[in-house]
Amino acid sequence: MNKRISATSRGRFFVGALAGVSALALAGCAGGSSDTALSEKQTIQVWGWSGAPGEATMDAVIDAYEAENPNITVEYNEITNTDYANKATLALSSKQPIDVVGVFPNDWAGDNEDFLLPVDQWPGDGSPLDGLSENAVEQTENLYSDGEARSVPMYSNGSVLGFYNPDLLARAGFSEPPATWAEMEQFATALKAVSPDILPAIVPNDTWLQGDFLLTLAGNTDPEFWNDLRYHDGDWNTPATVEAFTQYRSLFEKGILDASTLDVPYADAMAAFTTGEAAIVFTGAWEAGLLLDSYREANGIDLPAVGAMPVPADDPDARGMRAFVDATFGIPVNSSHKSAAADFIRFMTSGDGVDVWGPTLIGTPALEGWSLPDGTLSSDVAIAGYETIQELVNNPNSDRNVLSNFENQQGSYALEVAAGNLSPEEAAEKGQADLESGKYN
């Protein structure tokens, strides 16, 4: 064998090597935007945040999907909701291999829209938005700067409403949940007379939920208040806000809420309710699983039944809450499994997957016409509670399109008003100053 390599051969070798390297480089570059056919064996990576819909529920959905699609494996990475925004953004910007990404239905969606593939470019027949409720689709589209959806809504939720313990209501002589604040006061007085250690109602002290509660009170006075502020540059310091702060403080003065619970965080407030130490807990519709016997049994909650009620108002017809799409899922531009990703999202949002997670009551499905299978709820109280939640979520006072940091700040003012450290007027003025400061928008 001639060990000498001629100049021509060296040239050919160099050109060949260059071509090979270039081909590899191009293949690497193209890998980001390529797609794997649905029929091929593959693994897709799904990212979501805790509670939407939650790891156990998602695992059940994935099992059902993999059973229908044995060539596709789904790996789910759930991140705490408080950490999700930053972690998911960093993962998307660093082009980590994510095929399905949970998209927060707030400013985060717009912030990250350049990382997401527009829904009308998703592989597959027909639009993934077909068959979903018009309201949920419109809310999702409005998350993006150009009104073009880059994620598909899974379900909607709302906040705030009350979950009640019918046994404790009955102990105070109430067969139906109080509808007005006057009835609430009567209930609180009656309950304390027979069970002084039991709280009539509790609101977790987390500032985001305090803000939510405050906005529910304001919405019961002026249903357009939040949408005006959110979409039409409306003011914060309105009569509805001052009324909401005033009403909130009065709930403590009337004994409906207890000032000693102003330092009770979410988990402890829920524990107070589920252990029978509080008759009513005010939180969001995402806790609707409490209506299910199976959920209570699985979580060691020893309550025979749980019902749901709107936040009372002076006028019972004014009762409502804010609601919005709560979980949406998109496909990163760099996914190399777009077909499988789109197929999985379709399965979850408008396919058979809805029958897997829908009965957990984690949210109201965006799928038009979906109804809860008969027998899911065992008691009249639970059935009535579920209907109440559906009514509130489907006919909200305004969109729960949150301004998280701003709302947290107003929630902290609500706590101060409740504790008597701030007057309702001062709180409303401070909130207006926050809004005008430019820090929150």
Next chain:
Amino acid sequence: MTATKRMTAAKRHRPVRRRSDWKVALIFLVPLIVMYAIYFVYSTGFLARTSFTKVSITFFNAVDVGWENYRLLLGDPVFLRSILNNLVFAGISIVAALTIGFFIAVALSTGVRAKRVFYVLFLLPVLMPLSLLATLFNSMLQQRYGVLNTTLEALGLGALAQPWLTDPGLAFGVVSVIFCFLIGLPILYYTADLAALPTESLEAALLDGAGPFRIMRSVIYPMMTSTHLTVILSLLLGSFRALEVVLFSTQGGPGDTTEIVGSYLYGWSTSAGPTVGFVAAASIVVLIIALVISLVQMVITRPRKGRK
């Protein structure tokens, strides 16, 4: 040996500085310089540049806003209060360290029984994750369900039960106590220095009839000036990193009563929207404050000419 011979010998043994020495030094320094350039200079420059923009965590569509973020920041009473709180909490913990911490360290170094047990007791809070410690305080001090109030009520002392976390003054006190709870590290510093203390001065003081407290106050305390400065600086700068203390105990509340710089920055950095420029500006301001503190410390502790 004559003086001339001694000088000659000294000259002979003085190391000769060669031109190639700096090259050798450079070889050893280069990795450190590169690391420093990447992790400190670049990141600080990036932070400074970002502080003049309005941009989200995606860094897409950044808008140049000049000094607007700084204007917003310095006009924000919550930020100014958080800096003040930081310094006050640091001040309280420093006073606790220089008095209680110092006293405990000296007491333990005198050979008390079971001193290792005491060391563990005082060091345990420092060894525990701060988040856990603060969460424990939060749980214990809840007005209705906290162990402290329920215990007081069980003992018939219900009148002493307080809204520890929702009364502004009490909440401030709670955070102060948690800061003071971390005196284990200053105790370690003092203990290490006490071991190296020259015993002659102590023996002289004893011979002169000084009592234990007099020795502690007039002999040992002044001899440990450098340790005091180390303690002051570490606690002062450490307070800017004490996010967990506030986040898991009071969340900065009630209102902004216990807000510190760390919790303020955390709140903004984890919110959606174009807040990253604002957070970067706040970080730059905090960095400047920390640098000023360090410079003051360097000026105070530098060796002065003529001082032996």
